[in-house]
Amino acid sequence: MPATRRQASVVRVTRPQQIGTRLPMEHPARPARKPSLAALVLLTGIGPFATDTYIAALPELRRSLHTTATVAQLTMTAFIVGVAAGQLLLGPVSDSRGRRRIVVASSVTFAVLSAVCAVAPNGAVLVAARLGQGIAAGSGVAVGRAMVTDAWRGADAAARFGTIASVTFLGPVLAPAAGGLILAHGTWRTIFVALTVLGAAMAVAVLVGLPETLPRERRHPSGPADAGARMLDLLRDWGFLRHIVVQCLATAGFFTYIGGSSFVLQTSLRISPGTYTIVFATNAAAMAVTAVLFRVLVRRYGAARLRTLGVVAATVAAAGLLVLALADPAGRLPLAAPWALLCLGVGGMGFVYPATTALAQEAGRRAAGTAAALQGGLSFLTGALVTPLTGLLGYDSLLPMALCMTVFFLAASAALLAARRSQAVHSGTS
Structure with missing residues (x-):
């Protein structure tokens, strides 16, 4: 295709809302398989x-590699940074190179x-490998979501996102338990052997079960400048950005x-680490259950309504936690009250994440990756960025964590309300 025609096609794809007719890229043909x-x-x-x-194996890892606790913790930080980088770097690449x-x-x-x-053999190699491992995992997250967008639309796509979310939310619950079971019969290296086997199974499943979902005729131009232009286009589009803000x-x-509950509950409410594990696992399970409910309900009620329900539930729970913290600064109330509120708030996120x-x-279908x-x-x-907040503001009482949660969830509710109003105004003037 000549350069001028190719650029024109990109302009039409990037801003389909500026043209009255529906374009093939806006409503692409679904993959054959x-x-x-x-x-x-x-x-x-x-x-x-x-x-x-392998979180329970960090002390053993430090001793085995004759390194410091900082380096041992850095192996986790490197993986988390890699997951974020993998999404931001390789998601846009898939819009031009294809998904498979x-x-x-x-x-x-x-x-x-x-x-x-x-x-x-040492901490430096492990940190570097964990960074690369995170990039690989992050790219799978971003490109996997794009493949769902390529293959399904509307409530059908939302239902698939609900299924994926319900399994993903169980990860923080199952992973430490699986690691502990492996450690009972092996070492921290055995855990990574198990992850190698799991990675190989994933590679086989991808080879067999994931066809190419982005045909060549629907791909965007490649290159850093083109990827940057697609990012800017989406970030300037309020129809897309409002979901990201929420x-x-x-x-x-x-x-x-996530960052503060361990310190706050064990310090201010004086519960044991074992009890906290039960609290955290129960809340995570509640989020997985609501994600399953999302899949069941989304075709009837729509993703937008269920997201509103989830944000309202989380906001009410956070506000209730704040009232509880102000009424009981010494933390004399039984664990049941804050636990129930936290479970409600975390459960609400099981609607928020797949819906959003x-x-x-x-909204960003024109460049799904x-x-x-x-x-x-x-x-x-x-x-x-916000994970260290509770540690900085203090965790001797429930108040700092409850206040931060309330502020953020109230802001999410306000952003959701503003987005709905702007959408209503836009619909009324169109």
Whole structure:
């Protein structure tokens, strides 16, 4: 295709709302063969699972490699940074290069680097391998979401996102338990051997179950400048950006809980580590259950309504936690009251995440890989930034964590309300 015609096609694809007619890229033909949902679950769920599997083995890892606790913890930080980078870097690339080659390469890379982790001779090699492992896992998350967007639309796509989310949310619950079971019969290296086997299974599932979902005629121009232009285009589009704003604010509230609940509950409420594990696992299970409910209900009620329900539930729970903290500064109330509120708030996120994913991917369908990269990468970075907040503000009482959660979830509710009003105004003037 000549350069001028090619550029013109990109302009039409990037801003389809400026033209009255519907364009093929805006409503693309679906792939001849649907991706396997099981393969997509493996592809997008292995990142959360691999994050926490060896958390109980960090002390043993430090002694085995004769390194410091900082380096041992850095192996986890490197993986998390890699997951964010993998989404932001390779999601946009898939819009120009296609999906299948990237997910095959990332799956094989994950398996190979898991094996490197298993035989790492020192901390530096392990940190580097974990960074690469995270990039591979992150690219699978972004490109896997894009493949769902390529293959399904509307409520059908939202239902698939609900299924993927329900399995992904179980990762933080199952991973430490699986790691502990492996440690009972092996070492931290055995855990990475198990991740190597899991990565190999993922690579086979991807090869067998994931066809190419982005035909050549629907691909965008390649190159960093083109990828940057697609990112800017989506970030300037309020129809897409409003979903990202809501998700980032809700993620900030959720990660305040993730980063602070262990310290707050064990310090201010004086519960044991074992009890906290039960609390955390129960809340995570509640989020997985609501994600399953999302899949069941989304065709009847729509993703937007269910997201509103999830944000309202999380906001009410956070506000209730704040009232509880103000009424009981000494933490004399039984654990049941804050536990129930936290379970409600975390459970609400089981609606928020798959709904926002479905809505953002639909709004960014013209560049689905870039949309998935921005959605996952920006919310992940937001979570990483707010995680230390409770530690900085104090964890001797419930108040700092409850206050931060309330502020973020109220902001998410306000952003959701503003987005709905702007959409209503736009619909009324169109």
